[in-house]
Amino acid sequence: MYFAIDLASGQRIAASEAQRYRRYACPVCEARVSPRQGAFRDAHFAHISGAARPECYLYHSSDGWKGPVAEPVAQPRPQPAILPAPLSLNLHVQQPAGKVPTFWGLEVEIPRAPTVKGTLTFDGGGDGFRVQVACARLHAGPLTYVVNPDAATFRVAWVSPDVDTAYGQAVQERVPGLDAGRTTVFSAGRGSRQSVVATLDWGSTYYFVQQADLIARVPPQLAVTRLANLKRWSCLLVTLPQVVDNEIAEWIGRATGLQLQPAKRRWGIVTPAMLFVDASARVVLDAKSELTLAMYAGDGQDKAVLTARSGEDVATVELTRDEWQFIRVGGFSATHPPLLDIDGRLLPEIITRPVARTARTALLTFGTRSISANSVEAGSSLEQVRAGLLALTSLQVPSGLSPLVRSRATDQIDWDEQPLAVAGAETISANATVTAEALALLQNHLRNIASDIHLDLGPFGEWWFAGHPVANTSVRRLSAAARAHARWVLAGAGMAIRSESDDELSAALRVLNAPRWLESHRRLALSRIARSSAEAR
Structure with missing residues (x-):
């Protein structure tokens, strides 16, 4: 045969132009062929030994050559069909950096175009948000554009006549923006872009976007992290409890219009110790190369499989239904923890940070007794201070550390933060003592049982004290x-x-x-x- 298909480019290549180290296929049976050229034969392609199909009419055995035959016209390879899809609204969360508030924004994704022909104009909510997009760019993949959060809807306002008809009709459908009267809920999975959800699961984490004045109505028993405000909108990272609660379900129904489903699976990290959950719903752990997980797959007849991926390494374990299991995951780099999923559903992302380790420590003094802030007695002793049974007489911290006390009323979300002033130390290795005024301030906060209190000593420990109403009448009979x-x-x-x-x-x-x-x-x-x-x- 005098023509073949170049497997790399899909083009029809003449034998006289073939290159020795490229791969070619027969245009009829698609079996591998190789270029040949000798003293008595013109340049041609021949089927590789054992690869040709006997029914291929371009195949000729080497014992009898019939000469050139007419080549069929090469047919273009079929391209995968691109189904027309509408626009989609996404929440973009900026990864937190230090103590800077986590910023967020709204984006609309324009789906991939089936052809390179034509242009369209996307309206992202008024002046400054309208952009013209060429389908040649969209044919390479979907594109996202920042939009105005105050806009009620988003759409493609105009398409040129040469844009694919079905695609043009799909992208011109309006996609609703944020609901001014309700809470719009987005997923809190991996990555920085999250999509709108239609149902909620108990025990899962979501982003709630709503008017800023609606924050005061969030139930206080929910675990909430607040992101930076955007215009008149607020974004909250909300973790729902595992246990079904009718009051929370009723509030979510009124606030979002969504239904809650039972938790599909439960899980937790036993070791190493969790430092915190950041505003991107990532679990931050102490930097170690081994995890101990507690997994509960729930009831069901099918198999539940836990998968851990780290680089090119993949490990799986089958989970037993309707009981808790403890699983150890190891062998990964401390700086690159594994990706975990149950039956293809990704668990929250895990990141690791090294904990500051030093010979120095913070010292808490109660009367004449001093204890280390890292000891197990520190928390119970501070509880006794809060109950009025002990007095905190001194607090020493390593030089350079700024202890903080945060307080808030039990019906509020935002914290009031106050640094505790320390008397300067002569050397960096010495301890500094919190001033008498700052110590009195701390003790007054601790004894204010009507407020939530957070004492933060950095790497030497932090303690949370929840407030409760001052009126403390005797409990009669609990249900x-x-x-x-x-x-x-x-x-x-x-x-x-x-x-x-x-x-x-x-x-x-x-x-x-x-x-x-x-x-x-x-x-x-x-x-x-x-x-x-x-x-x-």
Whole structure:
């Protein structure tokens, strides 16, 4: 044969122009062929031995040559069909950097175009947001454009006549923007762009975008992280509790118009210790090369598989249904933790940061007794200060560290932050002492049980103290559900209580220094206790 198909370019190539080290295929049977040229034969292509199909009429065995035959006209290779898709609204979250507020914005994605012909004009919400786009760029892949969050809808306002008809009709459909009267909910998965969701799952994390004046209506028992405001809009990173709560479900129904579904799976990181969850819903851990996970796959008849990927390495383990399992994942770089998913559904992204390690420490003094801030006694001693049983007489921190105390009313989201002034040390290796005025300020904050308090000593520890109403009447009789929930919260914090007294149960909840993932449940349990007491009266 005198013509073949170049596999790299898909073009029809004459044998006289063939190159020795490129790959070619027969235009009829698509089997591999190689270029040949000798003293008695013109340049031609021959099927590779054993690759040709006997029914191919261009194949001739080497024992009898029939001469050139007519070549069929090469047919263009079929291209995959591009189904017309409408525009889509996305939330873009900027990765947080240090203590700078996390910024966000709205983007609209214009889908890929099936052809390179034509242009279109995209209207992103008024002056400064209108842009003309060539289909030649869209044919290479979808494009995203920043839009005005105050606009009610977004659309492609004009398409040229040579744009594909079905594609032009699809992109000219209006996509709604943010709802001024309700909360628009976006997913909080991997990456910086999140899409609008249609349903919510208990135990999952989402971005709630709403008018700034609606923030005060968010239930206080929800775990909320606030991002920077954009014009008159606010964005909240909200984690829903694993346990179904009718009050939260009712509020979400009113605020978003969406339905809640049971959690499809539960999981947690046992070790290493979690530092915090940042505004991009990433779990930040101490830098180590091994994780211990707690997994619960839920009920079901099909198999549940946990997959961990790190670089080119992939490991899988089958999960047992309807029970908790502890799984150790190791062998990865400490700076590149694995990607985890259950049955193709990605879990939140994990990132690692090294914890500052130093021989120096922060010292808390209660009367004549000094203890390290890293000790297990520090939290319980500060709880006694909050209860008025102890007095904090001194606080020493390494030179260069700025301790902070944050406070807020129990019905607020934003924190008031105040640095604690320290007396300067002569050398960098010496400890500095918090001034008497700053120490008195800290102690007053701790004893203000009507406010939430956060004491932050950087790498030497941080403590959260939840506020509760000052009026503390005796608890009469709790409902069975409220009592069971309260005991579950205490057990989750490692504080099992055997007393049958509802008063002691309520007091234990009020002084509990719960971890952040359990704090929303603690508040919910306290609110249920308050309702039970009111109903009993």
